[in-house]
Amino acid sequence: QVQLVESGGGVVQPGGSLRLSCAASGFIFNNHAIHWVRQAPGKGLEWLSFIHFDGSETNYVESVQGRFTISRDNSKNTVYLQMNSLRVDDTGVYYCARELGRRTKQGFLDPWGQGTLVTVSS
Amino acid sequence: QSALTQPPSASGSPGQSVTISCTGTSSDIGGFNYVAWYQHRPGTAPKLIIYEVTRRPSGVSDRFSGSKSGNTASLTVSGLQAEDEGDYYCSSYENNNKYVFGSGTRVTVL
Numbered sequence: 579q580v581q582l583v584e585s586g587g588g589v590v591q592p593g594g595s596l597r598l599s600c601a602a603s604g605f606i607f608n609n610h611a612i613h614w615v616r617q618a619p620g621k622g623l624e625w626l627s628f629i630h631f632d633g634s635e636t637n638y639v640e641s642v643q644g645r646f647t648i649s650r651d652n653s654k655n656t657v658y659l660q661m662n663s664l665r666v667d668d669t670g671v672y673y674c675a676r677e678l679g680r681r682t683k684q685g686f687l688d689p690w691g692q693g694t695l696v697t698v699s700s
Numbered sequence: 701q702s703a704l705t706q707p708p709s710a711s712g713s714p715g716q717s718v719t720i721s722c723t724g725t726s727s728d729i730g731g732f733n734y735v736a737w738y739q740h741r742p743g744t745a746p747k748l749i750i751y752e753v754t755r756r757p758s759g760v761s762d763r764f765s766g767s768k769s770g771n772t773a774s775l776t777v778s779g780l781q782a783e784d785e786g787d788y789y790c791s792s793y794e795n796n797n798k799y800v801f802g803s804g805t806r807v808t809v810l
Contacts, residue, residue, distance in 0.1 A: 684793055
């Protein structure tokens with residue numbers, strides 16, 4: 579079945595870095611854009627970033643622009659989120675999610691992974 | 701990129717209907733039909749229940765329906781069941797390949 583599995587979360591000090599991975603299976607990976615979404619403790623969902631099916635387009639929410647970099651390796655069915663200059667308010671559960679349509683970028687996310695927890699604390 | 705505005709909570713008795721609003725601007729909801737709704741139960745992954753304003757993914761109950769008027773989208777849950785409890789989020793495409801979620805609504809079945 580279609581599945582996304584995040585990994586790479588953990589505890590990091592402010593100013594540190596982490597790289598999250600999103601491993602996909604059960605579908606033709608290079609036909610779908612992938613998004614990252616996070617949920618801070620007690621808060622709602624926040625869209626962070628997307629990468630188009632072939633990596634030709636990426637984008638970020640303003641609060642992570644310049645600090646986070648999204649990339650994909652279609653040979654490994656994996657999307658990455660490199661997070662630098664981490665701040666305390668970057669703490670939360672980070673989800674990756676597949677764009678529903680083939681080669682679309684409409685923001686319809688299905689399915690989602692189970693999430694990986696990132697804690698930024700000194 | 702401000703979050704779309706949703707009421708913090710909504711409730712209803714089993715069998716009743718509840719409608720959740722999601723208000724944005726002409727740069728997001730009002731400008732595109734790329735509105736989606738997600739159900740998020742604690743400890744689980746969010747689940748897409750409505751996309752493209754009114755469409756339901758395969759396997760999603762027809763008790764869920766969506767609509768849009770101007771800059772406001774709405775989700776209606778009919779025939780409320782205990783399993784419908786959880787948080788519901790709207791989302792929309794914005795200009796320039798960006799996306800925004802709503803603030804979230806906690807649905808309680810009384």
